[in-house]
Amino acid sequence: MDELQKIIRRRRTSKPVTFSGEVPDPGLVRELIEIARYAPNHHKTEPARFYLLGREKIGQVGKLFGAVAAGDGSDPSLVEKGKRKEQEWSSCPGLLVVTCHTDQDSDLARRYTDLAREDYATCSCICQNLLLLMESKGISSKWSTGxxxxxxxxxRTVEIASPGTEEVVALIFYGYSDAEIPPRPLTPLKDHLKDFS
Ligand SMILES: Cc1cc2nc3c(=O)[nH]c(=O)nc-3n(C[C@H](O)[C@H](O)[C@H](O)COP(=O)(O)O)c2cc1C
Structure with missing residues (x-):
């Protein structure tokens, strides 16, 4: 089987708790982002925005996630969950936030009512490209919409450039992991394919 097929089948979502403390080289991650951007993009809008976080911002985002998970603090089990989530997210070696930028007030958005949906599709393609590229470099990842x-x-924490016109598509946690995750079994293709060939 060729390399691309192998990588697609091998990529699995990894739990950040299994990541080692080693931080993947930010220069390498930037290169992978550059390659991943070559995805199909109707109207060539280049909608994806990337926020490659470092130690300090990962810690801050982890704290915020802990606060969201804890809710209003009245439920002890949620407070406990908040602590767990904060610990898990704050200690992750790498975190890349991908957003989709579509200006709904633009002439293009007025002309093409599906623009935001199609921009989001492009960003999803870019995210999958990224996960596969990371996998090809031995970097494990998790796409989260937590x-x-x-x-x-x-x-403010992530310094989102245009908060009003950007939507979070993915928080991509990444790092090195020794955890062996078996391939994910899928239902048979014949259940989902009408083949008229
Ligand atoms: C759009 C999207 C959002 C996701 N959000 C989360 C999430 O918030 N939390 C989580 O644990 N996994 C999340 N995942 C990962 C999926 O749960 C995972 O892809 C799925 O369980 C299949 O496993 P696999 O990626 O190992 O094949 C998300 C995946 C996608 C594509």
Whole structure:
């Protein structure tokens, strides 16, 4: 089987708690982001924005996630969960936030009502490209949409460039992991394919 097929099948979501403390080279991650951007993009809007966080901001985002998970503090089990989440997220070696920028007031958005949906599709392709590129370099990852972005301090903490017109697509946690994750079994293709060939 060729290399691309192997990587696609091998990539699995990894739990950040299994990541070692080693931080993947930010220069390498920047290169992977550059390659990942070559995804199909209707209207060539280049909608993806990237926020490559370092130690300090990862810790701050972890704290915010802990606060979101803890809720209003009245439920001890949620407070406990908040502590766990903060610890898990804060100690992650790498975190990349990917957002989708679509200006709904632009002429293009007025002309193409599907623009935001299609921009989001492009950003999703870019995220998958990134996960596969990371996998190809031995970097494990997890795509999360954990609700930390709902925290009122999130946009300021990550320094989101246009908070009003950017939507979080993925928080990509990454690092090195020895955990062996078996391939994910899928239902048979024939259940999902009408083949008229
Ligand atoms: C859009 C999107 C959002 C996701 N959000 C989360 C999340 O918030 N928390 C989580 O544990 N996993 C999240 N995942 C990972 C999925 O749970 C994972 O892909 C799925 O369980 C299949 O496992 P696999 O990636 O190992 O094949 C997300 C994946 C996608 C594509």
């Amino acid at each position: 609700p930390v972005w709902k925290h009122p301090e999130f946009a």
